Amino acid sequence: MKTAHYAFASFFGVGAITIGMVAAQSNPSSNPGLLEFTLTQRANYSFGGKTLRIWESTRNDKKSPSTWQFIFEPAIVPSVNKKGNLQKSLDFYQQSNRKIVFYIKMYDKSIKQLILDILIGQDSENKKVITENNISPIYIRELTLSIRDLSFYKGCFLVSPDQAYKTSPTVAVLRPESKEMLAVSILCDKESTAKKVFNNLETFTISYSYSFLARDSKKNSIDMDLKDLISSELYVQLFGGGKNSADPTKDGDVFVSRDDLRRLSNNISSSYIGNERIEDKSQFDSSFFNRFLNEYAKQQEISASNFRDQIYKHTYNADDISPTMIEKYLNDTWKYDSSDKTFKQKGSGSVSGNASLLDIVNVGGSANGSYESEEFLKKINSSQVKVEWTGKKFIVKSIYLRRINKSTFNSNKKLSRVTSIYAPMRQEIAPGDITISQYTKSTIAGLNYYDRLDRIESEMSGLIAFFYNSQCPKGWISEKSLIGRYPVGINPSASSDVGKSVGQALSNLENRPSGAHSHNYSEEHMTYGGPTARGIAQRKGDPWGFESRNLTTDGGNGLVAGTNAPYTQLSACRKI
Incomplete structure (x- = not known):
């Protein structure tokens, strides 16, 4: 739905x-x-x-x-x-x-x-x-x-x-x-x-419309037993012998960085089917991560020395986030310029590293340019690591990890959360029509004669008709523009010329020829110097004719008066 x-x-x-x-x-x-x-x-x-x-x-x-x-x-x-x-x-x-x-x-x-x-x-x-x-x-x-x-x-x-x-x-x-x-x-x-x-x-027909604001929403509902996640990638990677899995402590604890935990939770929606409602998978995974992070993955600050001596083997993806790796990255990538008290990137272009390490030091996927020393140290220390600058090199003092106990997945602990995801507001318009006669027993056919006539006449305003009467009927007026004239259709593009007249109108019963016009013509004449035999011009040397002859051309035009147009006079009237 x-x-x-x-x-x-x-x-x-x-x-x-x-x-x-x-x-x-x-x-x-x-x-x-x-x-x-x-x-x-x-x-x-x-x-x-x-x-x-x-x-x-x-x-x-x-x-x-x-x-x-x-x-x-x-x-x-x-x-x-x-x-x-x-x-x-x-x-x-x-x-x-x-x-x-x-x-x-x-x-x-x-x-x-x-x-x-x-x-x-x-x-x-x-x-x-x-x-x-x-x-x-x-x-x-x-x-x-x-x-x-x-x-x-x-x-x-x-x-x-x-x-x-x-x-x-x-x-x-x-x-x-x-x-x-x-x-x-x-x-x-x-x-x-x-x-x-x-x-x-x-x-009558009534058109209507009303509008309201609406927005689509999706709902993610989590109601799961954590023991059902033993087959998920999250559990397998942390405790099940995955590529970067850790050995739990004797108390069953493993350590993981916040960002690694987020990555392991990315596909939790596809690895678990239970009493949940998932309409937006990406939001579901994010909601699960936040809930799990807050309830079952407690943050713990671990000193660099303690990490090396005790926590390293109990940490997921330990090599990529170890204090040693972080120090190497910082010292190889950045140098201190005492002249302007800034940290500048060594070399040119961007510097990339593995995702876990870059998340730890809070420089994203790459770092560019230069930073004032105080700004740079604040940027690093605001993330998941504490770093000190000795004047010659960076030293990692401690890192922040999340501690998760294996027993979390072997109990009846539940994770419940309902999240709604809303799209932007939009306006919806609901239009419709009401034909009143569809809902009543009265229709136009059921109205009396005068009601029907009123209805018809009300829709004829502007209609022109001819009547066999000297006067227009009630509700009509004489259309004077048609007295002594005939109507022609007009091009819609010339609508401003409706009602305009051309030529002289006929007077009452005038029998005036109409359509007078001219014809152009031309003709050729040939004349000869003497008589011809059988009316045919003779060639030179013909004993019956003469040698001389002449060709002339005449032209001009002729006026035709036209014909009288038969007509019958009626009253031209317009409906008001």
Whole structure:
């Protein structure tokens, strides 16, 4: 299952998920006032043609089902009465304005019962324990509604409790919080328009959206017996004869540097399978290391002389972290410059060494440049070793190691820890649409003739039509730009030229030829010096013709008056 850590916020401030009276606060210093609750999606429920989510708290204790907590997405559907009709009202509101109110249901007892049935169906053993009190809706600070249909009704707009109508009459922002039902208000400046909206509400479609902050989370839960780690790399390397293993003391102790212990713990998640929940392996290994370090690997300062004489053979990876090796590394790598009192790296480039040794002396994987003497000594001594500079060379005084007893892995000692890993916050938006007619018995086909006509006419504003009448019908005005003219379609890119006219309009019943135009032409003429036989020009020496002839070309244009265009006069009208 996907686990998400949900926190809900709003445009005006930070909200919260609250189940009953319980809320868990996380990182209050980094995000004051932000309440968070970790949830896992448990199931879906269907209502009004929608598929909605049900989450359960990850804190639900199997032993206490009566305290379980579940959260669900609200339905957001229109509220209808027992007859199946939309709950709505039309009233006077301030002077001549009219107010239409209808209701949106976020949830009700039937929805809670539906969710309860689903949860009990998945866990029938606790059907007498889980009740509606264990179930709550998401806390929504703001719900944005948009009713595009209102754009067809001039002078009507949605209103919000805390928002004045400015530029978008079809959008409102409501604050549902955890309410079961919301009142949606529409104001109209004319009673006639308000009645049309009231009558046609069932045909409207409402778009909505709400947002909340969420972040994915992973959970690592450790509940292991340490004796089960005998087969792990950690145990084998320390006590089981591994390459760098140590011989335990007579009391069963071995010594290991802090950083070597971390490396041995890196794959603990893959070498042990027990009563743990691992969703992030790297974080699990780190959590195990910190817990084990604090409880079962006590730090001990060991003098250089004691290490050489007694501790060396009982230390994991002893050759790499011995005081002798550390002194050699420091003296071979760094030199002291008395002129400016700095330690400088010998040679050029970076100096690398084995990982254990470099971790001990706290210079990482490489060291570069120069350090002031005091700074350099402080840097080294702040790690896992104490070093003294004699003026000529470095001497290691002591090192810090972790002591682990073999009996730790041969007992019933347990290691328990729960760690949650959170991703960055992100905003999630839940959009949807409500087609009111899907939830009521009334549809546009069920409305009376006049209601249907009002609905159709409200969507025809700007339509141009021709009527076999001298006057335009009610609700229409004469489109004077078409008197004596015919319309042509316009390229959408020239939308600013809509309604513009070209040429002289025809007067009443004028029978004017239209389409007058010209034709260009040219012709050639050949003339001869004498008669021809059979009308054919003769060649030179022909006894029937003459030797001379001439070729000429004429040209010009001819005007065609055009034809009369037959037409019938009708009234051009535009819907207002």
